[in-house]
Amino acid sequence: MAPQRSTVAAAAPWVAAAAVLILAIVSIFIGVADVDFRALWSDPESRQIFLQSRLPRTFAIILAGSALAVAGLIMQHLARNRFVAPSTAGTVDAAALGLLAVTILAPGTAIMGKIAIACVFALAGTALFIALIQRVQFKDVVYVPLIGIVLGGVYAAIGEFFAYRTNLTQTMSVWMNGDFSGIIQGRYETLWLAGGVAVLAYVFANWFTAAGMGRDFATNIGVNFRLAMAGGLTIAALVTAVVVTTVGAIPFLGLIVPNIVTMMLGDNLRRVLPTTALLGAALVLVCDIVGRVVIFPYEIAVGVIVGTLGSAVFLAMILRRSNRYANA
Amino acid sequence: MITIDSLTKAYDTTTVVDHVSLQLPDAGVTSLIGPNGAGKSTLLSMVSRILGADAGSVSVEGLDVFHAPSKDVAKKLSILRQDAHTTARITVQELVEFGRYPHSRGRLTPECRAAVAEALQYCDLVELADRPIHQLSGGQRQRAYVAMVLAQDTRYVLLDEPLNNLDMVHATGLMQLLRRLADEKGKSIVLVLHDVNYASVYSDRIIAMRHGAVVHDGPPETVITEHALGEVYDMEFSVHTLNGDRIAAYFR
Ligand SMILES: Nc1ncnc2c1ncn2[C@@H]1O[C@H](COP(=O)(O)OP(=O)(O)OP(=O)(O)O)[C@@H](O)[C@H]1O
Ligand SMILES: [Mg+2]
Numbered sequence: 001m002a003p004q005r006s007t008v009a010a011a012a013p014w015v016a017a018a019a020v021l022i023l024a025i026v027s028i029f030i031g032v033a034d035v036d037f038r039a040l041w042s043d044p045e046s047r048q049i050f051l052q053s054r055l056p057r058t059f060a061i062i063l064a065g066s067a068l069a070v071a072g073l074i075m076q077h078l079a080r081n082r083f084v085a086p087s088t089a090g091t092v093d094a095a096a097l098g099l100l101a102v103t104i105l106a107p108g109t110a111i112m113g114k115i116a117i118a119c120v121f122a123l124a125g126t127a128l129f130i131a132l133i134q135r136v137q138f139k140d141v142v143y144v145p146l147i148g149i150v151l152g153g154v155y156a157a158i159g160e161f162f163a164y165r166t167n168l169t170q171t172m173s174v175w176m177n178g179d180f181s182g183i184i185q186g187r188y189e190t191l192w193l194a195g196g197v198a199v200l201a202y203v204f205a206n207w208f209t210a211a212g213m214g215r216d217f218a219t220n221i222g223v224n225f226r227l228a229m230a231g232g233l234t235i236a237a238l239v240t241a242v243v244v245t246t247v248g249a250i251p252f253l254g255l256i257v258p259n260i261v262t263m264m265l266g267d268n269l270r271r272v273l274p275t276t277a278l279l280g281a282a283l284v285l286v287c288d289i290v291g292r293v294v295i296f297p298y299e300i301a302v303g304v305i306v307g308t309l310g311s312a313v314f315l316a317m318i319l320r321r322s323n324r325y326a327n328a
Numbered sequence: 329m330i331t332i333d334s335l336t337k338a339y340d341t342t343t344v345v346d347h348v349s350l351q352l353p354d355a356g357v358t359s360l361i362g363p364n365g366a367g368k369s370t371l372l373s374m375v376s377r378i379l380g381a382d383a384g385s386v387s388v389e390g391l392d393v394f395h396a397p398s399k400d401v402a403k404k405l406s407i408l409r410q411d412a413h414t415t416a417r418i419t420v421q422e423l424v425e426f427g428r429y430p431h432s433r434g435r436l437t438p439e440c441r442a443a444v445a446e447a448l449q450y451c452d453l454v455e456l457a458d459r460p461i462h463q464l465s466g467g468q469r470q471r472a473y474v475a476m477v478l479a480q481d482t483r484y485v486l487l488d489e490p491l492n493n494l495d496m497v498h499a500t501g502l503m504q505l506l507r508r509l510a511d512e513k514g515k516s517i518v519l520v521l522h523d524v525n526y527a528s529v530y531s532d533r534i535i536a537m538r539h540g541a542v543v544h545d546g547p548p549e550t551v552i553t554e555h556a557l558g559e560v561y562d563m564e565f566s567v568h569t570l571n572g573d574r575i576a577a578y579f580r
Contacts, residue, residue, distance in 0.1 A: 080415070206434035210426060213414045216378045221429040221480065222402030266460060267416040270434070 009265050016278035023285035024062065028054045030289060052185040060188035061180055061288050061302075062281040064243045064250065067194035069280025070201050070273060071236040072254020073262070077212035077269060078232045079130065082262075083145035083317065085255035086122075086240045087310075090148050092251070093155035094125025095237070095244045096175045100159050104166050111190055111245065118241035119234075125155055126233050142318050178243070178250040178303035180288055187246075194242040198277055201235050205270035208232050212267070250284060250303050252310020257283060259317065329354050330375060330405075330484060330516075335384035337370050345370050346540040347384070352518055354389075354483065357510045359527035360520045361551075362537035363561055368520045369410050371537070372486050375518075376407035388484060402430035406480040408473050410488035410520070420464070420472045421457040424448060427479030443479050450505055451475040452498075466493035474502060478509070485509070487519040491526065499523075503530045528552040529573045536560040548574055 028050070039046040072085040079089070086092050098121025102114050109117070129151050133144050163172045201208070210218045211228035218225040243249065257280045258272075265272045284302060287309070291300040330352035337345040345367040352358055352375075360368045373379035375386050377393040386393045388404045406427070424447055428440040436444075448454050451471045461469055470493045477485055487506075491499045507530050509515045521527045527534050527548070534551040536544040538560050544551045551557075552574040557565040565576045 077416075206426075206429065209416070209418070210429065213416055213426075216407075216409050217414065217426075219378050219398060220376065220402065220407050220477075221426055222397075222399030223429065224398060262417065266418055266422075268418050268422050 009271060012261075012265060012275045013278060016275050016282060019282045020062065020278050020285065023282055023289070024058050027058045027061065027285050027289055030292060053183070056185045056188050057180050057183045057288075058285075060183045060191050060247060061284045063188075063191040063195040064178070064247055065253065065281040065284030066277035067191070067198040067239045067280075068243055068250055068253045069257040069276045069283075070198040071239040073258035073269065073273060073276045074201060074208055074232045075126075075236045075254065076258055076262075077208055077267065078229055079133065079144070080212060080214075081133075081141055081144045082259055083142060083255070083314070084148065085145075085252065085258070086236060087249065087251045087253075088145035088148045088152070088255060088314070089126050089129045090152035090155055091122050091126045091129075091237060091240045092176070092244060092249045093152040093159070095119070095122035095241045096172060096249070097121055097125070097155045097159045098241070099175055099245055100163055100168060100172060103168060103171065104162060115190060115193070115238075115241050115245050118245055119238045122237035122241050123234055125151070126237055130229075130233070145314075145318075174248055175244050176249050176251075176303070177301055178248040178306070179301035180247055181299050181301070183247065190242055190246045194239045197235050197238050197242075201232075202270070202273050204228075204231060205273050209267070209269045212269075248301075248303055251307035252314055253280060253284065253306050256310050256313045259313075329389065330518075331387045332371075332375060333385045333387075335371065335374055335386060336382050337367075337374060337379070338382055344540050345374065348540070348542055349384075350535065350542065350545075352484070353516055353533070355510060355514045355516050356532040357507060357530055358516070358518045358533045358535065359531040360518065360535050360537060361522070361524055361527050361560065362543075366537040367540040368537055369488050370540075372407065372488050372518070372520060373409070376405060376486050377401060378407060378409070399430055402480070402482070404482050405484040405486065406477040406482040407486045408477050408488060408490060410492070415462060417460050417462055419458050419460055420453055420475070421448070423461055423472050424453075424457075424475045424479045427476040427481075430480065440479075443481055447475040447479040450478060452501070467495060467498055470494060471498065471502070483514075484516045484518065487517070489520050489522065491521065491523065499526070506530070524552060524557065524576050525573075528575065552576055 040050055075089060076082050076084045095118040098118040099114060102109050102117045129148050132147060159172060163169045207223055207228045210221060210223040211225055215225045218228060258276050261272050261276045261279055265275060284306065287305040288302045291302055291305050294300060332348060332350040334347045334349050335345055336347050348371060362368055374381045388401065391401060391404060393401050424444050425436060428436060428443060432440050448457055451474055453471055453475055456468060461472055474490055490502060494502060503526055506517045510517050531548055534548055535542055536551055543560055544556045552567060554565050554567050557576055563578060565578045567574055567576050
C-alpha cells in the first residue's frame with residue numbers, strides 16, 4: 001500500500017500538467033471565431049484573434065485557477081480546517097468591499113493601487129475570521145466555515161449598502177462572479193502577480209506545513225509561527241484580491257481542489273502544491289470550455305459553473321464531515 | 329548546560345511554577361517526577377520557549393531561549409510535548425524529516441538523510457516510514473515523534489512523558505535508547521516520567537516537583553526513598569533493591 005501511494009504522488013503532477021496542456025489547447029481552439037491553426041501563419045486576422053484574445057484568455061484561466069487553488073490550500077492548512085478557503089473565510093467578500101471602497105472614494109486609482117487596497121481589506125477580513133475561530137472553541141468543525149460565511153455575508157451586506165447608494169451593485173456582482181469572456185491582451189496581466197505569489201508559496205511551503213502542524217511544533221523547529229501565519233494569509237489575500245479585481249471571484253475553487261488533492265496525496269504542502277495548482281487550472285479550463293459550449297454561441301460565466309459545482313461539493317463535505325482536522 | 333533562573337508562571341492567582349532555579353547538565357539522563365499538576369510540563373514548556381514565562385530566565389549554553397533567534401535555539405534544544413499530536417496527513421518519514429528543518433531549512437542534505445534514516449532505525453520505524461501518521465497506533469505515533477526529535481540531533485532533548493501510550497516492550501526500548509543517546513552521543517536527556525521505577529533505573533539524576541517547586545533533587549539513591557517519595561506524592565511507598573536497582577512499590 002505504501003509504495004502505491006508514493007507512486008501516485010510522483011505521477012500526480014505530471015498527469016495534472018498533461019491535462020492542463022491538453023485542455024489549454026482545446027480552450028485556445030474553441031470559440032465563436034474559429035481559429036484555424038494553419039491560418040495563424042497566413043491570415044493576419046486569425047493571428048490577431050489568437051494573440052489578443054485566445055491566448056490571454058487561456059493564460060488568465062490557468063493563472064487564476066492555479067493561484068486560487070494554492071490560496072485555498074494554504075488557508076485550509078493554516079486554519080487547520082478543511083472547510084476554510086477564500087470563499088468560506090470572508091476573504092473574497094472583504095476583497096470586494098475593499099475594491100468598492102477605492103471605486104467610490106478614489107475612482108481614478110490605477111489597477112495596482114486597487115489590488116493593493118483590496119488585498120489589505122482581504123487580509124484584515126481574514127485576520128478577523130482567524131482571530132474569531134481561535135477565540136471560540138467549536139465542538140464541530142463545520143461551524144468554522146459557517147462562521148466564515150456569515151462573516152463574509154456581513155462584509156457583503158456592508159458592500160451592498162454602499163453599492164446601492166452609489167449605483168455600483170452591477171459592478172459588485174461582476175467582482176463576485178468570475179468571467180473570462182472579457183479577457184483580452186492588456187486586461188489580464190495582473191494575474192501574473194497571482195501566479196508569481198503562488199510560486200512564492202511553493203518556496204515557503206515547508207514553513208506553512210510546519211505552522212499547520214501547530215504553534216508548538218513550529219516553535220520547536222525554529223519556525224516563527226506568527227510570521228508563517230501572517231505570510232501565508234497575506235499570500236492568500238493577495239491572490240484573492242488580484243483575481244477578484246481582474247476577473248471576478250471563482251467561488252469554492254479554493255475549497256474543492258485542495259481537498260481533492262490532499263485526500264489523495266496527504267498534507268505535505270511542498271509535495272501537494274504543484275498538483276493543487278495544476279488541478280486548479282485544469283478545473284477552471286474545463287468549466288470555461290463547458291461554459292462556452294453548452295449555450296453556444298452565448299457563454300455561461302465560469303464563476304457560475306465552478307460555484308455550482310463547488311457549493312455541491314461543499315455541501316457533500318459538510319454532510320459527510322469526513323474532516324481529519326476535525327478529530328484533533 | 330541549561331541554566332534556569334527563578335522561572336515563574338502563574339495562571340490568574342495560582343502560581344504553577346514558583347521561582348524555580350535549576351541547572352540541567354550537558355550530558356546524562358535527568359528525570360522530572362511529581363504528581364499531576366505539579367508544574368512539570370509548564371516548566372519544560374518554558375525551558376523550551378514554547379510557553380512564555382512571567383518572570384525568570386533560561387539560557388542554553390549561554391543562549392537566552394526567550395530572546396535568541398528561535399532557529400538558533402532549535403539547533404541546541406528540542407522538545408517533545410506531552411500532547412504532541414496533529415491531524416495533518418503526513419507520513420512518518422516526512423514527520424521525521426521536519427526534525428532536520430533547523431539544520432537544512434527544508435532542503436535535505438546527505439547528512440540529513442543519514443540522520444533521518446538513523447532515527448527511524450533507532451525507533452524501529454523503518455517499516456512504517458511511508459505510513460501516514462494519523463493511521464498509526466498511539467504508541468507508533470509516539471515513537472514517530474521521538475524519532476523526529478532524535479533527527480533534530482540537538483544536545484538537549486526534552487521529552488514530556490515520552491512513555492505515554494507505549495507498551496512495556498517499547499517503553500523499555502525507548503528508555504534504553506535514551507540512555508544510549510546519553511552515553512554514546514553525550515546528549516543531555518531531560519524527561520518527565522510518571523513511572524518512578526523507570527526514573528530510578530535509567531536516570532543519573534531525578535528532580536521531584538510538587539506545587540510548582542522542586543522538593544527533591546539528586547541521584548536515584550537519594551530521591552527513590554520511602555521518605556522522599558512519600559513527601560512528593562503524599563502516599564506510602566516501600567522501596568526494594570532488585571538486581572541492584574531501587575524499585576518502589578506503591579500498589580497497596
Ligand atoms: N493554560 C492554563 N490555564 C490555567 N491553568 C493551567 C494552564 N496550564 C496549566 N495549568 C495549571 O498549571 C498546573 C501545572 O500544570 P502542568 O501541566 O505543568 O502539570 P504537570 O506537572 O505536567 O501535570 P501532569 O503530570 O498531569 O502532566 C496545573 O494545576 C494546571 O491546572
Ligand atoms: Mg504534564
